[in-house]
Structure formats: C-alpha cells, structure tokens
Amino acid sequence: MKILVAIKQVPDTATQMKIGPDGRSIDTTGITWIVSPYDEFAVEEALRIKEKRGQGEVVAVSLGPERVKEALRSCLAMGCDRAVHLNDPAWATADTLLTTHALAAVVKQEAPELVLCGRQAIDDDMGAVPAQLAELLGWPCACWIMEEAIDAEGKTVRAGRQVEGALEVFDLPLPAVLSAQKGLNEPRYPTLKGIMGAKKKEIREGKSADLGLAEASPALVLAGLEALPPRPPGRIIPGDVPTAVRELVRALREEAKAI
Amino acid sequence: MPGAFWCIVEDDRKGFPKKVTAEVIGEAIRLAGAAEALWVTDAATEEGLRELGAWGVTKIWLLQHPAFSPYQGEVWVPAVADLVAKESPKAIFAPVTARQREFVARLAARLGAGLAADTVGLALEDGRLTARRPVYAGKLLSKVTWAKPPWIATLRPNVFRPAEAQAGRTAAVERPAIATPEPRMKLAERREEVSTGLPELAEAETVISGGRGMKGPENYVILEELGRVIGAAVGASRAAVDAGWRPHRFQIGQTGRTISPKLYLGFGVSGAIQHLAGMRTSKVIVAVNKDPEAPIFKVADYGIVADLFEVVPALTEEFKRLLDKS
Numbered sequence: 001m002k003i004l005v006a007i008k009q010v011p012d013t014a015t016q017m018k019i020g021p022d023g024r025s026i027d028t029t030g031i032t033w034i035v036s037p038y039d040e041f042a043v044e045e046a047l048r049i050k051e052k053r054g055q056g057e058v059v060a061v062s063l064g065p066e067r068v069k070e071a072l073r074s075c076l077a078m079g080c081d082r083a084v085h086l087n088d089p090a091w092a093t094a095d096t097l098l099t100t101h102a103l104a105a106v107v108k109q110e111a112p113e114l115v116l117c118g119r120q121a122i123d124d125d126m127g128a129v130p131a132q133l134a135e136l137l138g139w140p141c142a143c144w145i146m147e148e149a150i151d152a153e154g155k156t157v158r159a160g161r162q163v164e165g166a167l168e169v170f171d172l173p174l175p176a177v178l179s180a181q182k183g184l185n186e187p188r189y190p191t192l193k194g195i196m197g198a199k200k201k202e203i204r205e206g207k208s209a210d211l212g213l214a215e216a217s218p219a220l221v222l223a224g225l226e227a228l229p230p231r232p233p234g235r236i237i238p239g240d241v242p243t244a245v246r247e248l249v250r251a252l253r254e255e256a257k258a259i
Numbered sequence: 260m261p262g263a264f265w266c267i268v269e270d271d272r273k274g275f276p277k278k279v280t281a282e283v284i285g286e287a288i289r290l291a292g293a294a295e296a297l298w299v300t301d302a303a304t305e306e307g308l309r310e311l312g313a314w315g316v317t318k319i320w321l322l323q324h325p326a327f328s329p330y331q332g333e334v335w336v337p338a339v340a341d342l343v344a345k346e347s348p349k350a351i352f353a354p355v356t357a358r359q360r361e362f363v364a365r366l367a368a369r370l371g372a373g374l375a376a377d378t379v380g381l382a383l384e385d386g387r388l389t390a391r392r393p394v395y396a397g398k399l400l401s402k403v404t405w406a407k408p409p410w411i412a413t414l415r416p417n418v419f420r421p422a423e424a425q426a427g428r429t430a431a432v433e434r435p436a437i438a439t440p441e442p443r444m445k446l447a448e449r450r451e452e453v454s455t456g457l458p459e460l461a462e463a464e465t466v467i468s469g470g471r472g473m474k475g476p477e478n479y480v481i482l483e484e485l486g487r488v489i490g491a492a493v494g495a496s497r498a499a500v501d502a503g504w505r506p507h508r509f510q511i512g513q514t515g516r517t518i519s520p521k522l523y524l525g526f527g528v529s530g531a532i533q534h535l536a537g538m539r540t541s542k543v544i545v546a547v548n549k550d551p552e553a554p555i556f557k558v559a560d561y562g563i564v565a566d567l568f569e570v571v572p573a574l575t576e577e578f579k580r581l582l583d584k585s
Binding site for chain 2: 141142143167173236251
C-alpha cells in the first residue's frame with residue numbers, strides 16, 4: 001500500500017513570535033523549526049500501517065522554502081521512504097486553497113491509496129487542508145481521527161473521528177484522506193541508523209509548472225499580522241486562603257461580572 | 260436573496276439549534292443588518308425553526324434529508340454548493356464545531372472561495388469583509404480579507420455576542436429541492452464519551468483547568484465538583500495530559516483545544532507559553548498557584564498564591580453559598 005503524508009514545517013511551540021518589518025510575515029531570526037506535531041502523528045500512523053502490512057511505501061510531501069528540506073529529512077529519518085518538496089517562489093503568497101491544489105496535484109501524480117495529514121498545522125491553524133484535499137480529489141475523508149484500521153484486502157479503512165462528546169467510527173472506501181488528532185499514537189524518535197539512512201533517501205523537487213497548475217491568485221488575502229491587544233494588568237489577592245477566596249468571589253461577581 | 264449573509268446552523272442532533280448558532284446569527288445581523296439561516300439536517304423541529312426566527316433571521320433554507328446524518332462532507336457539500344450557485348450569498352458563516360469546521364473547508368474548496376477559519380473579529384471595511392484570526396495558536400493575530408465573495412468564515416465560540424430571541428419574530432422557511440449522492444462512508448459505531456455531566460470544553464462559558472500541580476489523576480474530582488457548582492468544563496494542561504492524568508480531548512493549549520471562555524480558572528497550571536497560547540483570549544483569567552513566579556500570573560486578572568488543595572474546596576463552598584442565595 002502506498003501512503004502519502006502531507007506535512008508542514010512550523011516554528012517550535014516554545015517560540016515567542018515577533019512580527020517582521022513588512023508587517024505581514026514573522027521575524028524568523030533564531031526560530032527553531034519543527035515538523036508540526038499533528039503531522040508527526042500522521043507520519044507515525046503511515047509507518048505503522050506499512051509495518052503492519054509488511055510492505056508498502058510512505059511518501060512525505062511538503063510545500064515551502066528551502067528550509068523545509070530539514071523537516072522532510074526528519075520524516076525520512078523516522079522511516080518514510082522518500083519525499084517530495086514543493087519548492088517554488090510561485091507559492092510564496094499561496095493561501096490554504098492554492099497549497100491544497102498543489103498537494104492534490106502531487107497526489108494525482110503519486111496515486112497513493114491513502115493520504116494522511118495532521119488535523120491542522122500549528123502556525124496558521126487553519127485546519128482546512130485535509131478536508132479540502134479530499135474535496136479536490138473527490139475522496140471521502142475523516143478528520144481528527146483517534147484510531148484507524150485498514151482491512152486485509154486494503155479496500156476499506158475504519159476510522160474513528162472525534163466529535164463533541166463522541167467518537168464516530170466510519171468505514172471509508174479507499175482511497176481516502178484522514179487527519180490525525182493527538183492521541184492517535186506516540187510518534188517514534190528517529191534512530192541514529194534512521195538519521196544516517198535519511199541522507200541517502202530521495203527528496204524530489206516539484207515546481208508549479210511540473211504539476212501543470214495554472215497561475216492563480218489567492219482567494220484569501222493576508223492584510224497583515226498584529227500583536228495581541230495587551231491584557232490589562234491583574235492583581236494578586238493577598239491574605240489567608242479563606243479571606244482571599246471570599247475576595248476573589250466578590251471580585252468575579254461585582255468587578256468582572258464573570259459569575 | 261442574492262448578496263445575503265448566510266449562517267449555517269449547528270444543532271444538537273435532536274432538531275434544536277445550539278447556542279453557537281445564535282452567536283453566528285448575532286454577528287451576521289450586526290454586520291449586514293439582516294441574515295438568513297441554512298440548516299442541513301435529517302430532522303429539524305418546529306420549535307427549532309421558531310427559535311431561529313426569534314433570533315432574527317429573515318429566512319431559513321432548510322435542507323432536510325435522512326442522508327444528512329451523520330455528517331458526511333461528500334453528501335452535504337453538493338447540496339449546499341448547488342444552493343449557493345443559485346442564490347449567490349455574499350457571506351457564509353458557521354460556528355467552529357467538529358463537523359462545521361470540516362464542512363465549510365470542503366465547501367470553500369468546491370466553490371474556489373476563500374476560507375478564514377476560527378475568526379475572533381469580523382468587520383466591513385469599504386464594503387469588504389475583513390477578519391481577524393489567531394495564528395501561532397494565539398500568539399499573533401492575522402488580518403485577512405477575501406478576493407471575491409462568497410466570504411466564508413468560521414466563528415470561534417464564546418467570542419461573538421449571541422442574537423437574543425425576541426418573541427413575534429418569524430422567518431420564512433424555504434425547502435429547496437435537493438439531490439443527495441449515495442453516501443460512501445458507513446457509520447460502524449458511535450461511541451459516546453463517558454459524560455462528566457459538565458459542558459463541552461470548546462463551547463463552555465467557564466473553564467477550569469488543572470495542571471501539574473494537581474499531583475495526580477485522582478485529584479481532578481475536586482475540580483469537577485467546582486465545575487458542577489458553577490457550570491464549568493474541566494480541562495487540563497499538556498503536562499497533565501502527557502502524564503496520563505486526563506485524556507487528550509481535555510488538553511488546552513497549542514496542541515490541544517484553543518478556548519475563549521468568559522471565565523478561565525487555572526489551578527496548579529504554570530502557564531507554559533504553549534498553554535497560554537490556548538487560553539489567553541479568555542475574558543477573565545484567574546490563576547491559583549503556589550509558585551509566585553509562575554508565568555500564568557502575567558496574564559491573570561486575579562491571582563492567588565496558595566496551595567490549590569486549600570483554595571479549591573473553599574472556592575467551591577463560597578460559590579455554593581453565593582449561588583444558593585441568588
């Protein structure tokens with residue numbers, strides 16, 4: 001079974017974000033880049049499917065500038081067989097939908113039986129790529145999955161998607177798109193052998209023209225980034241516990257009107 | 260009506276619109292002066308339709324068919340996309356819930372339209388919609404606009420002022436003809452979570468969070484008791500979830516749920532940057548921690564430096580007294 005995993009490189013969760021001088025992009029000075037955590041669950045699940053079936057191929061795909069190769073290299077070190085890097089200045093202002101069109105074109109080239117994604121990338125938090133990819137491909141999808149199992153013939157995947165208050169378990173005919181929620185698995189750490197081996201694995205570059213994509217402008221336009229409005233200064237309520245608790249409840253009731 | 264602002268109804272799967280729907284309607288009416296509802300369901304109720312009318316929509320597009328439940332994008336999208344093509348709404352708004360999040364993304368892809376997910380602010384500037392949405396899990400805001408209509412957006416729960424029901428307001432109900440494709444996905448099982456009897460984390464107006472200071476899974480009962488008294492959801496920090504004390508669905512933060520309740524109460528939560536990212540848009544923040552240097556005090560409106568195991572029971576008693584009185 002061939003599985004394609006779409007991943008994104010994002011700043012580490014501990015990063016303090018600063019706006020760059022253009023007011024539209026982040027200041028990338030000193031940022032540690034990682035594979036978006038939900039995408040690691042997707043990579044891990046793809047590798048487990050391959051291992052369980054005893055055969056198959058896992059291809060990692062990502063769109064972004066040169067630095068994205070490092071993220072793809074991490075996926076190869078975890079065990080992916082090869083990678084596709086969509087690296088073209090034409091995509092510098094791509095919105096979610098243009099990115100998804102590029103990914104869909106790769107899926108059509110590669111013809112996998114399953115596409116796995118993280119539920120959302122933790123930078124722009126749009127969370128739209130998995131569903132939009134399924135729509136562009138005309139495939140079924142299940143988002144925010146907590147479990148999956150593929151039947152022996154490789155025709156159907158049973159996936160449990162997280163909804164409010166329940167897990168809805170569906171049978172989806174393959175090919176299909178799944179997006180990973182935290183809790184699906186515990187991603188492995190690359191071994192030293194994996195890291196060494198990754199250096200020899202293929203990262204194929206893809207350009208917009210190779211994918212036969214027409215030039216298109218984004219449907220959603222970024223106007224700028226803004227700092228969060230500062231929170232008003234708070235106060236520490238002094239006194240022993242009974243006094244402080246009484247004062248807190250009074251303040252929540254009378255000042256903040258929160259209760 | 261061409262150019263209308265459409266509000267997608269989220270319901271409780273029993274035929275009643277949820278409160279998050281009132282928030283979406285309230286915001287659409289504030290922006291456009293009027294709004295229409297679009298309800299995709301297998302079973303709407305008369306009371307539910309009346310409620311939508313009372314919230315102020317002028318028209319309800321009711322797409323009702325047994326195939327619409329449980330939600331499947333492949334079944335919903337063609338039906339709604341057909342109607343969008345016929346009616347040309349200017350904006351399509353939905354609340355952020357599990358199925359609407361996925362549905363509007365698929366719909367936007369079908370229509371080739373822009374989608375702004377999880378918005379916290381909407382405005383018309385020179386007749387064009389702009390949206391503000393948290394990015395980097397709430398460390399920055401991104402301001403976006405659309406190249407062309409329909410402007411598709413999802414609205415974060417608890418951020419927008421809900422429409423208030425007014426008796427006497429009614430909406431015309433339109434039942435357009437619908438063609439539904441055969442669903443390809445088959446529901447095998449719906450596994451209900453063990454209910455705590457407390458509100459759902461993402462939609463709750465009050466959220467209590469327990470961090471590493473809770474010391475173990477057994478101690479969350481004191482937070483749940485407080486939750487029952489004040490009607491709050493109980494969540495946890497990543498440290499507590501990674502320690503296995505709470506299931507992942509309760510995690511607040513960059514790799515969990517991003518929440519904006521009216522009141523957030525953190526107990527034994529240090530306030531790691533990735534946790535703050537998930538809750539700093541809460542309206543009022545209360546922090547209780549033994550460590551006066553805990554970073555959460557930097558964003559808290561009210562802080563108590565003390566042992567949470569003394570504070571929580573005292574707080575529960577004090578709230579009980581207060582709420583019994585009123």
